[in-house]
Amino acid sequence: MCSPFYARIEASTSRLFIVAFFVVDSFAGKVLKDDRVNKKFAKSDPNRLTTNLKAFVEVAAHCAGAKYKGKNMKNAHKNMGVTEGEFKAVAEDLVKTLDEFKVPEKEKSELLAAIGPTQKDIVGKPGNMMTGTDLPANFKPAAPLKAKAPMKKM
Numbered sequence: 342m343c344s345p346f347y348a349r350i351e352a353s354t355s356r357l358f359i360v361a362f363f364v365v366d367s368f369a370g371k372v373l374k375d376d377r378v379n380k381k382f383a384k385s386d387p388n389r390l391t392t393n394l395k396a397f398v399e400v401a402a403h404c405a406g407a408k409y410k411g412k413n414m415k416n417a418h419k420n421m422g423v424t425e426g427e428f429k430a431v432a433e434d435l436v437k438t439l440d441e442f443k444v445p446e447k448e449k450s451e452l453l454a455a456i457g458p459t460q461k462d463i464v465g466k467p468g469n470m471m472t473g474t475d476l477p478a479n480f481k482p483a484a485p486l487k488a489k490a491p492m493k494k495m
C-alpha cells in the first residue's frame with residue numbers, strides 16, 4: 342500500500358505515480374540549483390538520476406507496483422566524498438519540496454524516516470559539516486540510461 346497521503350489524494354496507481362513524478366522533479370530541480378551540493382552532479386546523467394530517484398521515493402512511500410532498478414546507496418555514492426553538511430543540505434531541499442506540495446506532517450515524517458537511514462551509506466565524510474566541496478577525480482558516474490527504442494512503423 343502506498344503512503345496514505347498519496348492514496349488519499351489520488352486513488353489510481355497511474356495518477357499516484359504522476360504525483361511522485363512532480364514531487365521528485367521539483368526536488369531534483371532544487372538540488373541541481375543548490376550551490377551547496379551541485380558540484381557533485383557535474384558528471385552524472387540527469388535523466389538516470391531523476392528516473393531512479395523517482396522510483397526510490399515511490400518505494401520509500403510504499404507505492405504499489407514501484408520498483409527501484411538503480412544501484413544501492415553505498416555504490417551510488419561511492420568515491421563522491423559527500424560530507425555530512427551536504428547530506429543535511431539535500432535533506433533540507435527535500436523538506437522544502439514536501440512543504441511546497443503541502444504534504445501533511447505525518448506522511449512527511451514517514452518519508453524522512455525512510456530516507457534517514459541512508460545517511461550512513463551516502464556520507465563519505467561523517468562529522469564534516471562543509472558544503473560545496475569538489476567532486477573527487479576518482480568518482481566514476483553510473484552509465485547513462487539508454488533512450489527507449491523508437492516504436493516500429495507498421
Ligand code: HEM
Nearest residue numbers: 378381382385386393394397411412417427428431482483
Ligand atoms: C537524501 C538522501 C539521498 C538519497 C535518498 C539519494 C538517492 C539517490 C539515488 C536513488 C540515486 C540514483 C542511483 C542510480 O542511478 O543507480 C542517486 C544518485 C546520485 N546521488 Fe544521491 N541520494 C541522496 C543524497 C545525495 C547527496 C547528499 C548527494 C551529494 C551531495 C548525492 C549525489 C548523487 C549523485 C551525484 C548521483 C549520481 C551518481 C552517478 O552518476 O553515478 N545524493 N542518489
